[in-house]
Structure formats: structure tokens, C-alpha cells
Amino acid sequence: MRDFFERFKILVWKELIQFVRSKGLLIFAIYAFTLDIYFAATGISLTLKNAKFYVQDMDMTSVSREYAYKFQKPYFNFQGYILDDKQIEKLLIDDKAIAVLRIPDGFERDFKHGEGELGMIINGAEIVSSYLFSAYAAQITYNFIMEHFPIKGIGLIEPERRLYFNQNASSKDFMGISELLTIVTLFLLILPSSAIIREKERGNIEMLVVSPVRNYTFMLAKVVSMSIVILLCTVFSILFILKGVLGIHVKGNLLEFSFFTLIFVFAASGLSMFIAAISKNMLQVSQLSILVLVPILYLSGSWTPIEAMPKLLQYLSYLSPLKYYIDGAFGILIKGLSLKYIWKDFLGLLVLGFAVFSAGSYFLSRRV
Amino acid sequence: MNFKKVKTIVIKEFKEMLKDKIGALVIFLVPISTMLIFGYGMRLDVDKIPFVIVDRDHSTLSRELVYKLSATKEYFKFVGEVPSEKVIDRMILKDKARFGVVIPENFERDIKSGKNRKILVLIDGTFPYRGEMAKSYVVAVVNQLNLERLEKFHKGSVPVELKTRYWFNESLKQEYLMAAGTMAVVLFMSPAIVASLLIAKERERGSIYNIYTSSITAMDYLSGKLLYTFFISCINFLIIFFLALYLFKVPFKGDLAVFVFSSFLFILVSAAFGLFLSTFLKTQVSAFVGSIILTIVPSILYSGYMTPISAMNRSGLLMAHMIPTFYYMKILKGCFFKNTGFVVLLPYISALTGFFLLFFGLNVKFFKKREK
Numbered sequence: 001m002r003d004f005f006e007r008f009k010i011l012v013w014k015e016l017i018q019f020v021r022s023k024g025l026l027i028f029a030i031y032a033f034t035l036d037i038y039f040a041a042t043g044i045s046l047t048l049k050n051a052k053f054y055v056q057d058m059d060m061t062s063v064s065r066e067y068a069y070k071f072q073k074p075y076f077n078f079q080g081y082i083l084d085d086k087q088i089e090k091l092l093i094d095d096k097a098i099a100v101l102r103i104p105d106g107f108e109r110d111f112k113h114g115e116g117e118l119g120m121i122i123n124g125a126e127i128v129s130s131y132l133f134s135a136y137a138a139q140i141t142y143n144f145i146m147e148h149f150p151i152k153g154i155g156l157i158e159p160e161r162r163l164y165f166n167q168n169a170s171s172k173d174f175m176g177i178s179e180l181l182t183i184v185t186l187f188l189l190i191l192p193s194s195a196i197i198r199e200k201e202r203g204n205i206e207m208l209v210v211s212p213v214r215n216y217t218f219m220l221a222k223v224v225s226m227s228i229v230i231l232l233c234t235v236f237s238i239l240f241i242l243k244g245v246l247g248i249h250v251k252g253n254l255l256e257f258s259f260f261t262l263i264f265v266f267a268a269s270g271l272s273m274f275i276a277a278i279s280k281n282m283l284q285v286s287q288l289s290i291l292v293l294v295p296i297l298y299l300s301g302s303w304t305p306i307e308a309m310p311k312l313l314q315y316l317s318y319l320s321p322l323k324y325y326i327d328g329a330f331g332i333l334i335k336g337l338s339l340k341y342i343w344k345d346f347l348g349l350l351v352l353g354f355a356v357f358s359a360g361s362y363f364l365s366r367r368v
Numbered sequence: 369m370n371f372k373k374v375k376t377i378v379i380k381e382f383k384e385m386l387k388d389k390i391g392a393l394v395i396f397l398v399p400i401s402t403m404l405i406f407g408y409g410m411r412l413d414v415d416k417i418p419f420v421i422v423d424r425d426h427s428t429l430s431r432e433l434v435y436k437l438s439a440t441k442e443y444f445k446f447v448g449e450v451p452s453e454k455v456i457d458r459m460i461l462k463d464k465a466r467f468g469v470v471i472p473e474n475f476e477r478d479i480k481s482g483k484n485r486k487i488l489v490l491i492d493g494t495f496p497y498r499g500e501m502a503k504s505y506v507v508a509v510v511n512q513l514n515l516e517r518l519e520k521f522h523k524g525s526v527p528v529e530l531k532t533r534y535w536f537n538e539s540l541k542q543e544y545l546m547a548a549g550t551m552a553v554v555l556f557m558s559p560a561i562v563a564s565l566l567i568a569k570e571r572e573r574g575s576i577y578n579i580y581t582s583s584i585t586a587m588d589y590l591s592g593k594l595l596y597t598f599f600i601s602c603i604n605f606l607i608i609f610f611l612a613l614y615l616f617k618v619p620f621k622g623d624l625a626v627f628v629f630s631s632f633l634f635i636l637v638s639a640a641f642g643l644f645l646s647t648f649l650k651t652q653v654s655a656f657v658g659s660i661i662l663t664i665v666p667s668i669l670y671s672g673y674m675t676p677i678s679a680m681n682r683s684g685l686l687m688a689h690m691i692p693t694f695y696y697m698k699i700l701k702g703c704f705f706k707n708t709g710f711v712v713l714l715p716y717i718s719a720l721t722g723f724f725l726l727f728f729g730l731n732v733k734f735f736k737k738r739e740k
Contacts, residue, residue: 024654032661040665043684044675046497051678077678092535093706095698098678116528124534125705127545128497129676134532135504141530142511145518154521155479157433159510160486161503163493164460171496179665186660194653201572201652280390282569282652286561287394290660294402303674304411305498307418307445313409327463334494335461 007213011221012228015195019229029229032183033237041176041246048132050077053099054091057081061108067118068101070140092123099123099133111148165334173248177333178302178326180242184234184261185296185322188268189289191226193276196364197285216365223273227265234261238333251336260328260339260346267321267353271296273360296320301327321356324349369591373584377592378599381566385600395562399554399604403611407547410674416445417502420459420468423449427476433487436509437469443505453490460492467491467502536705547616548704549673549697551608555631556638556693557663559601563642564655566593572652579737586735590643594728597639598632605631612704622703626710630703633720634696638663640727641692647735667693672701695719 020026053076055068071078079097082088091097102119110116120137122130146156196219199205208218235258242248271292279285298304299313300322306314317323328345331337339346385392419437423430438446447465450456456468470488478485489506493499570576579589609631612618620627645662646655669675670684671693680688688694695716702708 022651022654024649024651025657028654028658028661036661036665039683039687040669043680043687044669045679045681046675047500047679048676049679051676093702093708094712111528114522118528118530120530120532122532122534123536125536125545125701126672126676126678127542127674129678130534131501132504135501135508137532138508138530139504139511141528142515145515145528149518149522154518155482156484156514157479157510158484158486159489159507161489161491161506163491163499163503164457165493174494174496182665183661187657190653190657190660194656198572198651198653278390281388282656283388283391283562283565284394286565286656286660287391287398290398290557290561291394291401294405298405298409304409305417305495308411308415309409330494331461337461341461 003212004217008217008221008224011213011218012225015222015225016229019225029187029233032187033180033233034241036183037176037179037237037241038245040179041172041242041248044175045171046128047171048075048129048136051075051099051129051133052077052079052097053101053133054079054082054088054097056083056085056088056100056102058105059103059107063108063111064103067103067144070144071101071137075136088121092121095123097123098126098129099137101137114149172246173334176242176246176248177330180234180237181302181322181326181329182297184230184264185268185325186293187230187233188227188265189272189275189293190285191230192223192269192272193279193285193289194282195222195226196273196276197279197282201281216361219273219276219361219364223269227262227269231258231261231265234258250333252332253338256339257329257332260325260332260342260349263346263349263353264321264325267325267349267356270353270355270357270360271321273364274356277360277363277366296322299323300325318348319352321349321352324352370585370588373588374592374595377584377589378596381593381596382599395558395600396604396607399558399608400611402554402557403547403550403608406550406553407543407611407616410546410550411542415442417443417466417498417505418445418447418464419502420447420450420456420465422452422456422468422470424473425471425475429476429479430471433469433471433510433513436513437506440505440509453488456490460490465492466498467506469506543616544618544705547612548618548700549671551612552634552671552693552697552700553664553667553673554608555601555605555634556667556696557660558604559597559635559638560642560645560659560663561656562600563593563597563639564646564649564659565642565652566597567643567646568649568652568655571646571650586737587732590728590731590735593643594636594639597642598635601635601639602632605635618704620704621707623707623710626713627699627703630696630699630713630717630720633717633724634692634699637692637720637723637727640724640731644727644731647731663693666691670694671697673697692720692723695723 053071055078057064057068082091088100091100099120099122102121104117104119107116118141120134122133124130208215235254238250238254243250275285275288275292279288299317299320301317306317306323309317324345328342328349331342331345421434423434437444450459453470456465459465460468468490470490472485472487475485489503491499491502570579613620642659645658649655649658666687667673670688670691677688698716699713702713
């Protein structure tokens, strides 16, 4: 047994050295855990900002101008007035604007009679901005009505919103953390399996057969060392990139998060071993990793909410380790929950991880 | 350039592909599965958001409001009534509800007597976009209710009506956008990965020494690898294009020739990019990790696939312009949805050409026929 640990330690150390020496890989790992997350958190936002629009004002009265003036920065970005219908098409086709607001002739008159009508043409080929544009425009129109019509004597219902966990609804926290989780999954799937395949391809496995090291020990050493690398990168990234550079307010206990990540590492590297077991070369590893990664990412619910998926996929999502990980990780990092609260995700991940890891290592030991 | 030598390399790669049956199968399987999963599954519109209510009033008006909210079944799913805000907090923490509405006491009495009353909407902000959408739906329902009461009060119609029309994607079908957009992501990812492994593989196995000692020039060698990747990716392109047209039934309004031409060009860009990576990276692992990180993540985030380009800040915009998928996405959306003219697309096509020349040129320049 002591021999085993001694060998194991040496093998893990050897893998770590090899990882650091492989400059290309190291550079990409560093990039992925730092700059990539930084760019995703700062560059991307799923909100309406700076949405370019034109106005076709055929009325040109004070009321029509006042209405168009309501579309203000930072949400909207007024580009100018246009005159003729053909221009609308051209502007939208050339992506010069997201929407065109049309105010018909005689709008002020109709408006005062209480029968005004406005047109809005929105570029439906842009997913997020088209939805948000119409939602904001409807709100502006409502406010406009309320400002101009006698509403004395009628009480209004005013919704007052309060956002939990993310008061200013910034995408930064969400994008930063979800990008980190994606990167973690990506590396966990790829690194262990490719470390194993490399030996297979180079023929080093033959040498192992005649050495006192058992195959399984060797494989396990690879999985463990790659997991250590990824875990270290994750903690580093949270401390220095998310907290440090981006200033994201990470609420929960970092130690608990690391522990939770460790369980996830276990599950995901099981999948990676599974991939290594069935592939013969890097090409297969690469394609199979994507084949596994895409459904896992999708079923995790980070892009499409699980409650909006078809029923069958909702059940299938219980098989995606990333689902438990994302739910739990957001629980810890954003909501500030402790492990006690997310015991369900924890248990799910543990059970799934155990199953996947045993299956993966079983297949691998049989195939090597 | 010696065409015979280039041809030999292409044929050699094909032979090698046919020997590795599983490898050959998965090369074609990955684009199809990605297309199916993202095309069918990816939805950004928020629907069936679970919500709860605290009704302290229990009046006709409060019930009407609750009814209005739960009647929009597409968007909301009414979970139930709960006794207090604390329960809402707990349900949001446990992911049982995404938002809760609190209707205060004497709500109807105050409103009927002409006072404005606030209702509290508590929203889970963990996923900002979902929170934002939930909020705007609730506000829309409440506004509608106010307007209806206003109409009744004034015995007239709504003073202003905003009629919204969506162009290019009239029914605002997300599966169209997703299926078409996924094509761009797949076409950037798949050739780059295949190509990036081609040279790194030979380097790892040592078979590249045969190339070093032969009379093949770097140009011939790289062109052969490029053409091989190009050919198999064109097959992939045809498969996913057919999937988009006939399975997802995405309408195609533009010029077919322009689209196919730009798609082929885009494949070349991606393949050249993959080769470019493997010229610098020594191992297959790093070539693969590099190509996946530099293709998938930026294509999803910066190309206008799901995230709006208009909302990007300066660093995001700069990033977007450095990514070939950004230009291809413009061409793709133009051809699928808008029938954009060739002249408008020309800058994007030239940008893609520029990327290709840049990547391939750097390749030829830096590919050394000897070890350092």
C-alpha cells in the first residue's frame, strides 16, 4: 500500500510537470481562466443598451416629437428622422437600426380624440434586442398615455420591483460566473481524456505493462493531477479575476465552493475517462468531447431555463452533472447559501458523480 | 505549387480517415448533433416562469390581477398562494419560484377611491435576463389592467395604440434564429478542430520527418491539409444546411449562390485558422484546447448569435470585430432572413477573405520544414 502511494505521488508529480512544460496548453489554460472570463463578463450583456432606431414622423407636431423624445439613452440611441418607406427597409436590411418608429399623419389630432395609433417595425432577426425593444416601447407608450390623460379619480396599480441577489440586474456577475463554470467543464472533459490518449497514441502504454505500476494507478494519477490543476485554476480565477479584477461580489464561502467543485470534478472526470476508454486517437477524443459537452451544457439550464424545456428533456436534465453544479454554484456564489441549503444538488452530484466515475474507470481499465 | 503533390496529400488524408471509422463517423456526427440540440433546445424567451402570490386583500380586484397573471399561461405558471413575503424569499432561494407578487391590504378599497397603490414584485435576479423579462411581463399585464380600467372609466378606447410588427422573422420564431445561428458556430468550430489536429498529429507521431526530408514545399503540404479539411467540411455544411432548410424549415430569402460561396469561404477561414494553431502548437491536446477555446466561446458570445451586438461595450465590440464568425453571421442573417444585396454583403465577404489570407499566409511563412 505504501508503495502504491509512493508511485501514485510520483506519477501525479510527473503529470503536473508535463502540464507546465507544455507551453501551448498552459497558455490556453491561463487565457481561458483569466482573459476569457474577463471579456465575457465585461463585453456581453443581455440587456437593451444603445439600441439604434430611426423615426419616421409624418405628423411633426409637438406631441409626436415629445413621444419620440421619450426613447432615451442609455437604452435607445436615436439616429435621425427618415422620410420615405423605402428607407425603412434599407436601414433594417443593412443593420443600421434595430427598429423604426412610425408616427402617422394627424397623430396629434387623433391622440387628442383618444384614438391615436403608432407603428413600430422591429428587426426580428435579433433575438434579445427585438424582445426587449418592444417591451420597453410598450412601457414608454403606457407612461406617455398616463402623462397626457386625466387619470384623476381612478386609482392605478403600480408594480414596484425588487430584484434579489443582483440588485442592479447587471449581467456581469452572471456572465462571469457562468463563463467560469463552462470553462471548468470544458477543461475537465478534455484534459484527463487527452492525457490518457496521448500515452496510448505514443505507445507508452506498452512500457507500463512491463513496469510495476498498474495501468489503473497510472490512469488515476492522470485524472487526479488534471483535477488538481483545474481546481487550482478555478480558485485562482474566483479570487483574482471575479473578485479582484471584475469586482463581482462573491457571497458564499469559498471553501465550501471548492469542496462542491471537487465533487463536480469527480463526476466530470468520470465522463472524461469514459471518452478516453472508447477513443483510439485525439481526433476521436476531440469529437466525442464535443458530442458530450454540447448536451451537458444545454441541459444544465444556464442558457435555456429548465422549466421551459420539453418534459422529456426536463427529466434528462437530471443526468447532466452540470445542472447540479450550476444550481449549486449559483446558490453558493450569488445567493450566498451554505452547503446545507443546497444539499439536494450536492447529493445529486455525488450520486451521479459516483456512478459516472465508477463506470468510466471500469471501462477504462478494461480497455487499456 | 505542385498540384500533383497537393493531390497526393489530400488522398493520403482521405485514406487515413477511412481507416479510422469511428473518427470519420464522429466528424460528421458532431455538427448534426450540435445542430439538433441547439436548434431544437436553445430558447432565450422566458416561458412558464413559476410564480407565487401573497394576497392580503382577497378582493375582486386582487383576484382579477392574479387571474390575469395566471391566464398568460405561455409566460407564467401559477404555483400557488403563500402566506407571507418570507415564504416567497424561501421559495426563490430554493428555486421553486422565480418571482412573487405581494398585494397589500385594502388594495381594492384604495384603488376604487382613486388612490394609487403599489404592489411589490420580488424577482430572482440570479439570471439577469430572465429576471428582466419576468419583470417586463408582469409590468405589461398590470399596465394592461390599468388601461382597461381607464377605458371603462372614460367610456372610450385606449388613447394610443402601439402596433408592433417584426420584420424578417415575422412570428419572431426563435428556432429559426437558433438553427441558422448554430450553423455559423458549427462551421467555425468543426473545420478548425479537424485541421488543428492534422499537423500536430504528425508531429507527435514523428511522421512529419517524412515531410521534412521530402521535396514537398510548405505551401504544398499546407494546401493539401487545407483542401482535405475543406472537402469534408463542405459535406458537413451541406448536411447542416439541409437540416436548417428542411428540418427546421428556416425560410431562405436571399441569394443561394452568394450564401454558398461565403460559407465555403468561411470554412476555408476556419480550416486555415486550425492549421495556423497547429503550426505553433506542438501537441494535439494543446491544438485541440486552443481551437475549441478560440472558436466556440467567441462564436457564441460575440457573433450576435444570442447576445445583442448593440449592447456590447467597446471591448466587446472590438472583440466581435476580431472574430470571423461576426462577419459570417451578418452574411448568414442577411441571406436567410433579409435578402440583403451582394453590395451590402461585400465588406463582410472581403473581411472573410482577409482573414483567410492572413491565417494562411502566416501559416506558410511560419511553417518550417525542420525542427527548431
